[in-house]
Structures are given as C-alpha cells and as structure tokens.
Amino acid sequence: MIKVGIVGTGGIAEWHASAFINNKNSSVVAACDINENRLNEFCDKFNIQNRFSNVDELLEKSDVDAISNATPDAFHKEISLKAINKNKHIFCEKPLAENFADAQxxxxSLKGKNLINMVNFSYRNSSGLQELCKTVQSGEIGNIFHMDANYYQSWLTSNYWGNWKEHDKWLWRLSTKHGSMGTLGDVGVHIFDFASFPIGKIKKLNSHLKTFKSKGVQIKDYILDANDTFLSMVEFENGAIGTINATRFATGYKNKLELKIFGDKGAVKIEFEDPITEGNRYMISKDTQREITVKEDKLKWDEISCPPTLTNFEKFIESIIQNKNHEPDFERGAEIQNILDKCFESSKDGKWVNV
Ligand SMILES: NC(=O)c1ccc[n+]([C@@H]2O[C@H](COP(=O)([O-])OP(=O)(O)OC[C@H]3O[C@@H](n4cnc5c(N)ncnc54)[C@H](O)[C@@H]3O)[C@@H](O)[C@H]2O)c1
Incomplete structure (x- = not known):
C-alpha cells in the first residue's frame, strides 16, 4: 500500500484525496495546510488522522512514501524540492513551477534518486485525447498542416463558482505577487500540453497576453495584474501551424477544451467540458477523396468511442509499484514551462520567439 501525504488541502486536493483513497493500492495517511480550519475540515471529511501545519513537520513526523503537492503555484518548487530531498515520490499540481529555470x-533534483515524479496535466485523463494522439502519431491523417486549440472558462463573468471577488482561491490566480502566471499559467499550461501532446514540439510562437483593468485593479492585498486572456500563434517542428488560446471570460462555458488538427489525409477533433465523462470520444474525418454526387449539407465525421484510460493519479501509483515513470513527468512539466516563459517574452516584445 503506497502511503500518500497531501500538502495543501484546498479545492483540487479533494480530487487528490478521493483518487488516492479510492485506489486499492494507496491510502492518504497525512495532510498539511497553513490554514488550520481548512485542514481540519478536509481531514474530517476524508478521515485523515495525521494533520500538520507545515510540510517540514509532515515530512519529519509522518511515514509517507509519496507527497501530493496541491498548494498554489508559488509553492510547487519549494514543497516538491523538500519532498524529493527526503526521498519521497512526488505528484505535483500544474504548472510545475513559476518559470523554466525553477522547473529545470x-x-x-531528481537525478540519481529513482523517485517517481508526475505533473497533473489533468486532461491526459481524457481517453479520447489518448486515442486521438495515437491516431495522429500513426500517420492516419497524414502530414499535419494546421491546428486550433481553445480553453474556455467563465469565472470572471459567471457566478457558477460564486463571486470571484470574494474568495482567495480566485484572487490569488489574478495576482502575480501571489505567484500566478494568470490564465497562461493556470489553464494555458493545460492547453499547450493538450495540443502539443499529439502534434509534437513547438518550434516558435507569437503570443499576446492581456489583462483587463476594467474588472478592477486591486482587492485586499491582491493586485489584479495577471493576464486574463491570451492568444498564441504557433509553428511546430513538423511544420504545422496553428493557434492556441485561453480566456476566463468565455460566458456560456464552464471549463471547455477543444482541439482540431488538420492533416493532408484527414482531420481529428475533440471537445469536452469534463475529461472523464465527455472526453471518452473523438471525431475523425477522412472525407477527402469521396465522389459526392448529390450535394450534401455537411462533410462526413465519424465518432470514435475510446476505452477508459488510467487517470494521472492511477498512473502515479502504478508507476511507483512498477518502478517505471508514466507520462506526464517533471521533464514534460518543464518543457511546457519553457513554452510559458516564451509566451511572456513574445508578448512583452510583440514578436515571434523560438522555443
Ligand atoms: N490539474 C488541474 O486541473 C487543477 C485544477 C485546479 C487547480 N489546480 C492547481 O492546484 C493548485 C491548488 O489550486 P486550488 O484551486 O486547490 O487552490 P486553493 O486556493 O483552493 O487551495 C490551496 C490550498 O493550499 C494551502 N496552502 C498555501 N500555501 C501552503 C503551504 N506553503 N503549505 C501548505 N498549504 C498551503 C492554502 O491554505 C489552500 O488551502 C494550483 O497550483 C492550481 O493551479 C490544478
């Protein structure tokens, strides 16, 4: 049984706890948070006995095999390094760090340690994405020429999650001083992984990040200076070009990802709001050479249902048991971190940047 300690017991930690408790090969034996009320509420809910106010104490006093780092972005590096230093396997929330140098x-720090490491790019949990990736990489849709990917959230315009102005969990995401890289670091990190997983490495990009002052400039000690929305043009090493975009102003969309990839023999697309229940299929069109005798309204797309894939949480535990690191690992986290740094550089200078 793999014994997991959870650091940071906020929103996403509930997913970590449920996943590790429901896995027959793991249990959650300790948790820590700097907010005592939150820690107790969380531990009561998941029946966790060993509660600590900081990670050092947790690492010193509890007997864990692995740390699940569910703290805000600004603490990913510090807490992960402490866990690695104590020879604990490490599952870290995205983005891996605050910049590429820290991610590297x-x-x-993992070199020579034989520790399993994983970064939680959650949309890898979509079996549709996994199968779409295999289809693209098999060459079935030919050489890739064009792609578009979008990530739409609406918490800056919708009350679906409550009023963002009233909760720390939203406010830190809008403040660079609190370690946020804005929409780019929060969900851009996902959509860059999502899009480049099937297509391959990005060679260069031109990104435009925008912060809208009209939503307000400061609440409590949160200065609302992180980007709210971004657009990126990209060119991949295989020559394909496309756009990758994300926003928090997408009214009507809770948390939607979409990806379209066009090759010279066909196209694939996937879209969903929930990676597990809606992400278990993708669409393919190979409607390229058909004789069309009667004029039809639409060209043909086929829906491909995909068998379930392991979630990142399941892959992490399986990796520890098999001593073989599944993807997405820290190297992948760092690769995406490099892309984020390049987006900032491009947006600042208003020009194309090599990745
Ligand atoms: N993979 C995903 O799809 C996904 C989804 C949501 C959030 N996240 C990531 O998870 C992380 C946490 O996000 P959240 O929405 O749960 O935030 P949150 O604000 O709801 O929770 C963070 C918790 O960490 C605690 N904390 C802060 N500093 C700490 C420290 N030094 N030691 C221990 N605890 C500390 C806070 O008190 C809080 O309870 C972020 O990095 C975010 O990007 C990932």
Whole structure:
C-alpha cells in the first residue's frame, strides 16, 4: 500500500484525496495546510488522522512514501524540492513551477534518486485525447498542416463558482505577487500540453497576453495584474501551424477544451467540458477523396468511442509499484514551462520567439 501525504488541502486536493483513497493500492495517511480550519475540515471529511501545519513537520513526523503537492503555484518548487530531498515520490499540481529555470532545477533534483515524479496535466485523463494522439502519431491523417486549440472558462463573468471577488482561491490566480502566471499559467499550461501532446514540439510562437483593468485593479492585498486572456500563434517542428488560446471570460462555458488538427489525409477533433465523462470520444474525418454526387449539407465525421484510460493519479501509483515513470513527468512539466516563459517574452516584445 503506497502511503500518500497531501500538502495543501484546498479545492483540487479533494480530487487528490478521493483518487488516492479510492485506489486499492494507496491510502492518504497525512495532510498539511497553513490554514488550520481548512485542514481540519478536509481531514474530517476524508478521515485523515495525521494533520500538520507545515510540510517540514509532515515530512519529519509522518511515514509517507509519496507527497501530493496541491498548494498554489508559488509553492510547487519549494514543497516538491523538500519532498524529493527526503526521498519521497512526488505528484505535483500544474504548472510545475513559476518559470523554466525553477522547473529545470526541480528536474535536476531528481537525478540519481529513482523517485517517481508526475505533473497533473489533468486532461491526459481524457481517453479520447489518448486515442486521438495515437491516431495522429500513426500517420492516419497524414502530414499535419494546421491546428486550433481553445480553453474556455467563465469565472470572471459567471457566478457558477460564486463571486470571484470574494474568495482567495480566485484572487490569488489574478495576482502575480501571489505567484500566478494568470490564465497562461493556470489553464494555458493545460492547453499547450493538450495540443502539443499529439502534434509534437513547438518550434516558435507569437503570443499576446492581456489583462483587463476594467474588472478592477486591486482587492485586499491582491493586485489584479495577471493576464486574463491570451492568444498564441504557433509553428511546430513538423511544420504545422496553428493557434492556441485561453480566456476566463468565455460566458456560456464552464471549463471547455477543444482541439482540431488538420492533416493532408484527414482531420481529428475533440471537445469536452469534463475529461472523464465527455472526453471518452473523438471525431475523425477522412472525407477527402469521396465522389459526392448529390450535394450534401455537411462533410462526413465519424465518432470514435475510446476505452477508459488510467487517470494521472492511477498512473502515479502504478508507476511507483512498477518502478517505471508514466507520462506526464517533471521533464514534460518543464518543457511546457519553457513554452510559458516564451509566451511572456513574445508578448512583452510583440514578436515571434523560438522555443
Ligand atoms: N490539474 C488541474 O486541473 C487543477 C485544477 C485546479 C487547480 N489546480 C492547481 O492546484 C493548485 C491548488 O489550486 P486550488 O484551486 O486547490 O487552490 P486553493 O486556493 O483552493 O487551495 C490551496 C490550498 O493550499 C494551502 N496552502 C498555501 N500555501 C501552503 C503551504 N506553503 N503549505 C501548505 N498549504 C498551503 C492554502 O491554505 C489552500 O488551502 C494550483 O497550483 C492550481 O493551479 C490544478
């Protein structure tokens, strides 16, 4: 049984706890948070006995095999390094770090340690994405020429999750001083992974990040200076070009991802709001050479249902048991971190940047 300690017991930690408790090969034996009320509420809910106010104490006093790092972005590096230093396997929330240099440092700290490491790019949990990836990489839709990917959230315009102005969990996401890289670091990190997983490495990009002052500039000690929305043009190493975009102003969309990839023999697309229940299929069109005798309204797309895939949480535990690191690992986290850094550089200088 793999014993997991959860650090940071906020929103996403509930997913971590449920996943590790429901896995027959793991249990959650300890948790820590700097907010005592939140820690107790969380531990009561998941029946966790060992409660700590900081990670050092947790690492010192509890007997864990692995740390699940569910703290805000600004603490990913510090807490992961402490866990690695104590020879604990590490599952870290995205984005891996606050910049590429820190992400590289985290990868370097693993060298020679034989520790399983994983970054939680959650949309890998979509079996449709996994199968779409295999289809693209098999060459079935030919050489890739064009792609478009979008990530739509609406918490800055919708009350679906409550009023963002009243909750720390939204406010830290809008403040660079609190370690946020805005929409780019929060969900851009997902959509860059999502899009480049099937297509391959991005060679260069031109990104435009925008912060809208009209929503307000400061609440409590949160200065609302992180980007709210971004657009990126990209060119991949295989020559394909496309756009990758994300926003928090997408009224009507709770949390939607979509990806379209066009090759010279066909096209694939996937879209969903929930990676497990809606992400278990993708669409393919190979309607390229058909003789069309009667004029039809639409060209043909086929829906492909996909068998369930392991979630990142399941892959992490399986990796520890088999001593073989599944993807997405820290190296992948760092690769995406490098892309984020390049988006900032491009947006600042208003020009194309090599990745
Ligand atoms: N993979 C995903 O799809 C996904 C979804 C949501 C959030 N996240 C990521 O998870 C992380 C947490 O997000 P959240 O929405 O749960 O935030 P949150 O604000 O709801 O929770 C964070 C918790 O960490 C605690 N904390 C802060 N600093 C700490 C420290 N030094 N030690 C221990 N605890 C500390 C806070 O008190 C809080 O309870 C972020 O990095 C976010 O990007 C990932």
């Amino acid at each position: 440092l985290m990868c370097d």
